[in-house]
Amino acid sequence: ILLNIVAIVKKEHTGYVLKEANEEEGKEFKVNYLYAIIPIIPLVLLVLGSKQVAVIPEISVPVSMLIGTAIGIIAVRPNVTDAVKKFFRGTGDGMCDVVGLMAAAACFTAGMQYIGLTSALIDGMKNSQQIAQIGAAFGPFLLAVISGSGNAAALAFNGAVTPHAADFGYGIMQLGSMAQLGAGIGRSMSPVAGAGIIIAGLAGINPMEMAKRNAVPCIIATVVIMLLLL
Known part of the structure; x- marks a missing residue:
């Protein structure tokens, strides 16, 4: 809208x-x-x-x-030889762009836990349900904007924070859904998201211009979903 x-x-x-x-x-x-x-x-x-x-x-x-x-x-x-080559090239790209990002997210989650950032975040969210509400929405959102991957951002947050949802007064389904949706919306305004770069190329514009255009609607959408879910 x-x-x-x-x-x-x-x-x-x-x-x-x-x-x-x-x-x-x-x-x-x-x-x-x-x-x-x-x-x-x-x-x-x-x-x-x-x-x-x-x-x-x-x-x-x-x-x-x-x-x-x-x-x-x-x-x-098509030429069968070319089609098979493109199929396996696409498979390799999927491994690199999707599975690779998820592996990076898992490493990021482990790093957060190792340096004590996860426990600090959890303690802060325990002290205030408002902080937990905002963190669940905009934590994955910002991670997705920076990384360009909604799945990687949601995986990182859900792996580190969502299991402790009950400590913040939320259900795991509530917090996990919010993280997944927030990450998806953040990806939609990321200038480094693969899909965004492709669409910007088709439109003949800079991906950063697309990110600027989507920024306000995406931020408002995240706020609305946060109020509806949490």
Whole structure:
């Protein structure tokens, strides 16, 4: 809602055309709905195979991703050699950008505990529920803004602080959910988030400009969620 308000105030809600784009190319572009649907097939398979839905037999994440990849190759019919190379390059990027960040977050959590920062934070949050409320929301939020990863920030906070939720007067589900949501929102305004950098590149702008634009709506959203959850 807030981002739409910003767009209306800046009179950008009627559409945007990249200045450097070729107008003729823009006119020729058409959405291939089959190609657009393929990336969500693994997610659909995971939902349908989940214990809660159970429409199809349970499918693991790697299997669902391989099925989606196979369907994509059949639909697009690229050079198989190039497709396999790109698949494994993407797998390596995922290990580097996702798993690597989570490992870094685990190390960060261990470091916090080793130097006594975790215990100091917990003691401070025990003394005031207001401090615990703000810390649960904006701790992961700031970590995500700095690191560019919502998962890594939430993992760091949930690993170090959330297990002590009862000491602050909250349930683990409450505190964990707030940390996860706060980290996700923080990632949305991070200038170093991988997805943000890609989107900024597509829009032809500096990632920092995107972060500035998202800052106020993201901060307000975090405050609203904090008041609703905690």
